[in-house]
Amino acid sequence: MSTGPLLTLVQGDITLQSADAIVNAANSSLLGGGGVDGAIHRRGGPAILEECRALRASRYGRGLPTGRAVATTAGRLDAQWVIHTVGPVHSGTEDRSDLLASCYRESLRVADELGARTVAFPAISTGVYRWPMDDAARVAVTTVRATGTAVAEIRFVLFDERAYEVFAALLGG
Template identity: 70%
Template sequence: MRITLVQGDITKQRVDAVVNAANPSLLGGGGVDGAIHRRGGPAILAECRRLRATHYPDGLPVGRAVATTAGELPARWVIHTAGPVHSTREDRSALLASCYREALRVAGELGAATVALPAVSAGIYGWPVDDAARIAVTTVRAAGAELETAVETAVETALEEVRFVLFTADVHAAFARALKDAGG
């Protein structure tokens, strides 16, 4: 599995699955969540409402992930993950790492070969960008290593590329530093 970085708009990525930094309500919000819901159209919201009515009546738990259609996006699926709000009083790093692990787990279950990821929690949820990048990159690299081990033990996986799609130059630069620091 290769990790790539792109500065751009995640809603324009031609991939199998786009990961949404979702509001736990699953009903849309600001930032990446709002952009995905706007560009993807009403089919995404309709599936999110069904999920709320059936599996997640209290909303998607922080650190978990669930898939829906991608609607009008140039992808097959949207994988929604609810990121944690940053706190200076409580270490929520494990929850942020869980967002990436869970998104990749769901992508694997779907058979996705290419996945586009945003900088979860690094926007309106206030996570410091350098730390968010470090957690994201190290978690995805570890998940990639686990997938390679699984392939060696005859468990098949389709995941070939994880693409971090970062909206601004400063966030892209933070992820580039984190990827370099992680040896990749």
């Protein structure tokens, strides 16, 4: 009997992962930026930006809304697709955790539509959007555990040792 997807952790660079889909912590413009977003666009090459521009010219003229997800080619990455999702900026006065959870749910929904079996996630919103790592990890892990999906492996790819340790503590490893 299946108990859901295997949740795994890797410390390292998400752009070096081999997976069916790599999740990009994008900005709403879909046109690249800093952090994970910039790294994915740089390593993946111009094919990703070309598809993002086409999305902006069609369905997402005002940009991709926070908490939503959309897929493009993965270009030169070792993946078939990049799933772009826009995380919320952390607020000390407003609870935006539902938007952060939506990033994970929507990314898995898109992965299921694509038929992706392995998905690599960064720690969404923990960079320039300043989401505290402990809370971001809690939202990420509880959301993917509660989301029905056909994805076989959900891999959290954490850039540094502290992020890895926070996620590992939640996963009991």
